[in-house]
Amino acid sequence: MKIKRAFGILPLAAMFVGGTFLSPNKDNPYTSNIFENNAHTIDTTIAVKKDTILPVVSIPAVNPDLSSMIIAIEPGHDSTYIGSRVNGAIEEDLTLSIAKKIDSLLILKGYPTYMTRTNNTRMNINNVDVNKDGCVNMRDDIDTISKYIKSVDAKLAIIIHYGAYSAKKHFGPYREFNSVNGAEFYFYGILNKKQLTDGVANYNHPEDCKIYSASSMTVAKELTKFYNDNGMTARVWGSDFRILCDNPAEVTILTEFKYLTNKKDFEKATSKEGQLADAKLVVDFIDKKRDMIFNPKSYAANLEKKLK
Numbered sequence: 001m002k003i004k005r006a007f008g009i010l011p012l013a014a015m016f017v018g019g020t021f022l023s024p025n026k027d028n029p030y031t032s033n034i035f036e037n038n039a040h041t042i043d044t045t046i047a048v049k050k051d052t053i054l055p056v057v058s059i060p061a062v063n064p065d066l067s068s069m070i071i072a073i074e075p076g077h078d079s080t081y082i083g084s085r086v087n088g089a090i091e092e093d094l095t096l097s098i099a100k101k102i103d104s105l106l107i108l109k110g111y112p113t114y115m116t117r118t119n120n121t122r123m124n125i126n127n128v129d130v131n132k133d134g135c136v137n138m139r140d141d142i143d144t145i146s147k148y149i150k151s152v153d154a155k156l157a158i159i160i161h162y163g164a165y166s167a168k169k170h171f172g173p174y175r176e177f178n179s180v181n182g183a184e185f186y187f188y189g190i191l192n193k194k195q196l197t198d199g200v201a202n203y204n205h206p207e208d209c210k211i212y213s214a215s216s217m218t219v220a221k222e223l224t225k226f227y228n229d230n231g232m233t234a235r236v237w238g239s240d241f242r243i244l245c246d247n248p249a250e251v252t253i254l255t256e257f258k259y260l261t262n263k264k265d266f267e268k269a270t271s272k273e274g275q276l277a278d279a280k281l282v283v284d285f286i287d288k289k290r291d292m293i294f295n296p297k298s299y300a301a302n303l304e305k306k307l308k
């Protein structure tokens with residue numbers, strides 16, 4: 001099935017039926033309780049059928065000027081491959097909840113968006129051995145998510161996590177807070193190929209990376225700067241997380257918005273206001289920097305021209 005075609009027709013149809021797409025009114029079902037009820041009503045569990053990835057079509061109207069600026073949002077973890085547990089907070093619930101806020105805000109601006117899950121069910125629900133390594137595990141889920149992001153032709157993928165840190169060797173739920181805080185933005189960036197097989201997650205300074213996604217690195221650095229400029233603590237890292245190595249969209253950014261093991265961050269990560277602050281900042285960034293994010297090559301060329 002050709003994805004682009006299905007994608008092109010449905011949002012446009014919705015646009016004509018639904019009327020104005022940039023000024024949502026109270027009759028628009030997507031604006032009532034928008035942050036509780038996600039605008040996507042199609043369950044992502046239909047996305048994977050045997051080994052075929054079927055596209056889930058973005059429902060609301062898309063601003064035609066933004067129609068090529070396709071954004072995939074991946075709320076990290078699910079009920080099977082669970083995330084961190086910190087003093088009662090459940091990472092996979094928090095990632096889903098902020099993902100829905102980001103998604104809703106993007107939809108209000110008219111961007112075409114896709115979510116990799118809208119409930120706690122994992123994407124590889126049919127237990128496909130996607131990477132054909134003889135077993136079905138979390139890697140197959142990550143690979144399914146990655147395939148899905150490619151299948152919808154996303155130009156930007158936002159992979160959402162929350163951080164947790166302990167100075168001691170750690171197992172099970174976190175029960176203590178510490179001072180490590182702030183947002184972290186990751187792109188695919190490694191020092192050498194050995195990092196891919198050393199069995200640990202690597203955290204590299206952008207300037208040290210020898211192998212990297214240039215477009216993802218540029219956007220991750222800009223997003224970090226945007227956070228800092230807005231008075232928020234943020235750091236940027238090159239890394240070899242599995243989904244980053246695959247870099248399923250031209251710009252693929254993994255975010256850890258807050259550290260759940262920091263008391264102030266915890267309060268922001270687990271409150272609606274705190275989540276909205278991050279969601280708004282990210283969407284604001286995407287909207288302001290869309291020329292760079294969705295057209296990194298011509299953006300770089302223009303910059304070069306200006307410098308000459």
Ligand SMILES: [Zn+2]
Binds near residue numbers: 076083084162
């Ligand atoms: Zn996580």
